[in-house]
Amino acid sequence: MLKVTDLHAYYDKSHILQGVNFHVEAGEIVSLLGRNGVGRSTTVKTIMGEVEPRGSILFKDEEIAGLKSFEIAHRGLGYVPESRDIFPTLTVRQNLTLGLKGKGESGRWTIDEMFNMFPNLAERADVPGGVLSGGEQQMLCMCRTLMGDPELIMIDEPTEGLAPKVVEQIGVLLQEIASRGVSILLVEQKLSIALKISSRLYVMGHGKIVYEGTPQSLLEAHDVRAEWLEV
Helix, strand or coil: CEEEEEEEEEECCEEEEEEEEEEECCCCEEEEECCCCCCHHHHHHHHCCCCCCEEEEEECCEECCCCCHHHHHHCCEEEECCCCCCCCCCEHHHHHHHCCCCCCCCCCCCHHHHHHHCHHHHHCCCCEHHHCCHHHHHHHHHHHHHCCCCCEEEEECCCCCCCHHHHHHHHHHHHHHHHCCCEEEEECCCHHHHHHHCCEEEEEECCEEEEEECHHHHHHCHHHHHHHCCC
């Protein structure tokens, strides 16, 4: 589904990604772990065309490195940024409607399904997005991206700063997404949720992948967790 090979990226003269290699198969939840500043967010931004890539990014066997963000999105790659980019003056329902794949096209998801999964969004359907709580805005951003019917969705730090109950809801949504055949690349710092829902995990350090394995193998790799994940 997604294969990244020898990916490099720069911010001015700073060499952020230094030969990143990983892949995500159809229907997988793959987590990208690591401390702040190692290049995880830059990785998904580069895949999405927000940062100039050097290297290969294959999505469904098509090279997408160098395409514009909207061209990548139209090919079926969704992106939920860490910044929770919603339209604050538009209502919840209007935000979701803007995410629709296209006129006359039906996807895996409907607005009613979003409201069924998140009753608190349904209760605030006609409220401007800007007055929602942080957790509600995160849910809205994820749901709006799903309305575009992506085949793979990249989600950057969805649980950052959220209450445990909301984190649990997001974990349920991620599993529901995968159950519908949508692949997930999850950038996450909370090891607990990544271990619970991931098929495989990668650990990043200093702009490179330093570990690949299953949740169980990472649990047993005490040296890896100590060097690259734990504070």
